[in-house]
Amino acid sequence: MSTQTAKKINVQSAVDYRNLDAPIYSWDASPRGKFTLSGAEASLPEHIADFQQTLRNFALNVARPIGIKLDRMTPEEAIAKDSPFWEFREKYLELGVTIEALGEMEPQEAALLFSILFEELGYGDAGLAISVGAGILPQWLCAKFGRTDLLEEFPDSMLGCWGITEPDHGSDMLDPSRSVVYPGSSYGRPNLVADLTGDDIVLHGQKSAWVSNGVIADVCIIYCAADSGNGASATEGCALVFPMDLPGISRGKPLDKLGQRALNQGEIFFDNVRIPRKYLLAGPEDYQRAVYCIHAEANALMGATFTGLAQAAADLALDYAHQRIAGGVPIIHHQSVRSRLFHMFRKVEISRSLTRRGLNFNNDPELGTPSLCAAMFSKTTGTQHSYEVTSDALQIFGGNGLTKEYPLEKMLRDARASLIEDGCNEVLALKGGSYLIDSAKF
Known part of the structure; x- marks a missing residue:
């Protein structure tokens, strides 16, 4: 400890603590601090706090009820012209969250708003939140690459999709550096190849049924193998952003799946x-950088979204525990219920803290290259905790939690999908571990 610091501490210790602005004598006799919308979060800037409240209202009054309706529809009904999905989309755009607006903010303020945005959308409906996230990825990456010409051609009002996984290549597509591939093996032939040898680029093949917004998108960002004249390679690729009305593009059927049924997904041919x-x-030459970039952005988005879903499930369980009578008392009085709730909220706090910390770190203008590993920490932690919290919340609801009268069974299904989505957590752990290797230590 420096002499200067020691002197400062000595001076402070001489201050009469009874004259401080907030003495402990002003606390209640039985003190109990209260959480904010962001849990154990210090005060936010007023404009962000106000916007968070707007987002929470949007989550409860628009996203959640529409998400429940879409969950009970067939995939074809969910994307029809009269589907409530389009009402959601219109009302989301009215919020005014644009790439341009985020770009005008200080980087770390934008990171905080980004996290809050997807936490609150996830609080309302995880599937719709991912639809929003995938919907801005083409424009978001254009901004990251400084392509203002493409941003002008593809405004935020155009719904985007991200095509990366293929019928024979799931999480493999996130690993162009081959850090996860089994020794001596190959990822095999790609299902979609971009021929770069002519004046125009020619795409032939397909992307898998897991393209979010794939059946309904206006604009697409595609990551695929590339052939520059020496044949297609799983480690040589390209990223393209283009309108989805080009001749030769067709779409598959909307995918019928367990969870996140509000999120349209389908093949593109x-x-x-x-x-x-x-x-x-x-x-x-830029492909590995491009994969790294979009993966870091998407994994952070996943961490925020499923933190929001976990928060919603925990809040519902806490309210229900005060209402449900069992053993002659509201079940909140039972020790096992209180313990379960405590750990649910603890996991939400961990997920939120890790997501916001990672986003803040990766948006530090002095950092340079962001940490994909930090984003993967956020994704794997947020999604795993979301699955655990929604499962525990359903347990607190008991038999009621299994019925569609209550939202917990849907939340559990939505959370389960996240463990595979955007890179399954097991593969992300393997890939993330490779980033911890320090060759200088050998």
Whole structure:
């Protein structure tokens, strides 16, 4: 401890604590601090706190009821012209969250708003939150790459999709560096190849049924293998951003799945589609950087979204525990219920803290390269905790939790999907561990 610091502490220790602005004597006789919308979060800037309240109202009054309706529809009904999905989409755009607005904010303030945005959307409905996230990825990556020309051509009002996984390649597609591949093995032939040898880029093949917004999107960001004249390679690829009305593009059926049924997903087919060169976002020389970039952004989005879902489940369980009578008393009085609730809220706090810390770190302008590992910490922790918290919340609801009269069974299904989505957690742990290798220590 420096002499200067020691002197400062000595001076402070001489202050009469009874004259401080907030003495402990002003506390209640039985003190109990209260959480904010963000849990154990210090005061937010007023404009962000106000916007968070707007988002919470949107989550409860728009996203959640529409998400429940969509969950009970067939995949075809959920994307029909008269589907409530389009009402959600219209009302979301009215919130005014644009790439331009985020770009005008200080980087770390934008990171905080980004986290709050997807926490609150996840609080309302996780599937719709992911639809919003996938919907802005083409524009978001154009901004990251400084492509203002593409941002002008594809405004935020155009719904985006992200095509990366293929029928034979799931989480493999997030590993162009081959840090996860089994020794001596190969990822095999790609299902979609971009031919870069001509004046136009030619796409032939398909992306898998897991393209979020794939059946309904206006604009797409595609990550795929590339052929620069030496044949297609799983480690050589490109990223393209283009409109979805180009000749030769067709869509598959909307996917019928267990959870996140409000999120449209489906195959995209490319029959020798000619893509003008202006739509090339990243060529083979930039491909690994492009995968790293979008993966870091998407994993952070996942961490925030499923923190929000976990918070919603925990809040519902806490309210229900005060209402449900068992053993002659509200079940909140039973020790096992209180213990379960405590650990649910603890996991939410861990997930939120890790997500916001990672986003703050990765948006530090002095950092340079962001940490994909930090984003993967957020995704794997947020999704795993979300699954555990929604499961515990359903247990508190008991038999009622299993019925569609209550939202818990849907929340549990939505959370379960997240453990596989955006890179399954097991593969992310393997890939993340590779980033911890320090060759200088050998």
